[in-house]
Amino acid sequence: MSEGRLEGADDVVLPFAVEGLDVRGRAVRLGPSLDQLLARHAYPDAVARVVGEACALTVLLGSSLKFEGRFQLQTKSDGPIDMLVVDFDAPDRIRAYARFDPERLAEASANPRTGELLGQGILAMTIDQGADFSRYQGVVSLEGQGFEEAAHQYFRQSEQIPTRVRLAVAEEFHEGGRSYRAGGILVQFLPSSPERARQADLHPGDLPEGREAHSLDEDDAWVEAKAFVDTVEDHELVDPGVSSERLLYRLFHERGVRVFESQAVREECHCSRERIIRMMRNFSADDRRHMVGDDGRIGVTCEFCSRVYDLDPAEVEAEVAGEQAG
Structure with a gap:
């Protein structure tokens, strides 16, 4: 076997x-x-x-x-x-x-x-x-x-x-x-x-009355x-x-x-801080500013694994700028 x-x-x-x-x-x-x-x-x-x-x-x-x-x-x-x-x-x-x-x-x-x-x-x-x-x-x-x-x-x-x-x-x-x-x-x-391995055709759904679907x-x-x-x-x-x-x-x-x-x-989730930063590039600088919470931080939660990333806005802007320059 x-x-x-x-x-x-x-x-x-x-x-x-x-x-x-x-x-x-x-x-x-x-x-x-x-x-x-x-x-x-x-x-x-x-x-x-x-x-x-x-x-x-x-x-x-x-x-x-x-x-x-x-x-x-x-x-x-x-x-x-x-x-x-x-x-x-x-x-x-x-x-x-x-x-x-x-x-x-x-x-x-x-x-x-x-x-x-x-x-x-x-x-x-x-x-x-x-x-x-x-x-x-x-x-x-x-x-x-x-x-x-x-x-x-x-x-x-x-x-x-x-x-x-x-x-x-x-x-x-x-x-x-x-x-x-x-x-x-x-x-x-x-x-x-x-x-x-041939299979019957999919049923067309609109056969004229009296006609049978293809069978095999x-x-x-x-x-x-x-x-x-x-x-x-x-x-x-x-x-x-x-x-x-x-x-x-x-x-x-x-x-x-x-x-x-x-x-x-x-x-295993493949989220990471680096992936989050790359994702941030898809948002405008104004959008990123609106992500800052009352505590002065950006919080991002991965929907797959529920991990929370606590990010410093200044570091995010510096790394996004570095990514874009590269």
Whole structure:
């Protein structure tokens, strides 16, 4: 089954392949890294669960990058959670931030679905390889669906790769309080013959009456792989006693699953004083003067990690001038 070292640990993403079905994929487990990320903001449980799902999906997608770039997942919508941003800096750093309306959140149902909390809007997935390369962005509509279906929609319309995603988030209660865990699995059909991976056209939405939408029989290997993934239960993705290796063996052992070297994942923000100063260059001198508080200082709080930067206005002006001169 294995190639490389088995981990069975938290905060890792594990690539795998099932050659008998022509599929490849990744499984992710997030534990302390996710809990630390959520603890920085003390999100209500419903928001924490949505952020956890988004983080698991972002790691599944971002960990496929073969270069040191950034994969970003961002939502803008009209639901109680009107904005969510998750950054994955390859190969292993993640950070996230969610903005929500407490009053509207309180009006939501007792156990709201992710789609209910996001509402209507857009989900954007962006790959940024740095200043020397063009950014790539794919956008899908949010129409009350959750992240799983949004990911399926993204791959149908943007990548044309048959893909199946499962995500789950859970709480652990212990003497010290509670903590969060998240997990996910992504499986993609990548046969050597592109014809085998063809999918039906997207529904046009305005077919004349009596006309049927284009349909296409799926490859038997992909039908089988999807059926296996659809048997995954939430607890199998987050249970500390069910490692990713064990789950993959249950799903695909008859077809011969092979796992590769796992990659650790850590929660870490990349904000810094230097980045804040560079950001200040985007504001006019007058705008910067209006940032000075009653105490004569400029306070800047990073929305991702909640770190507060206490800056001397005179030092800021001197450093901004130096940056502009350089």
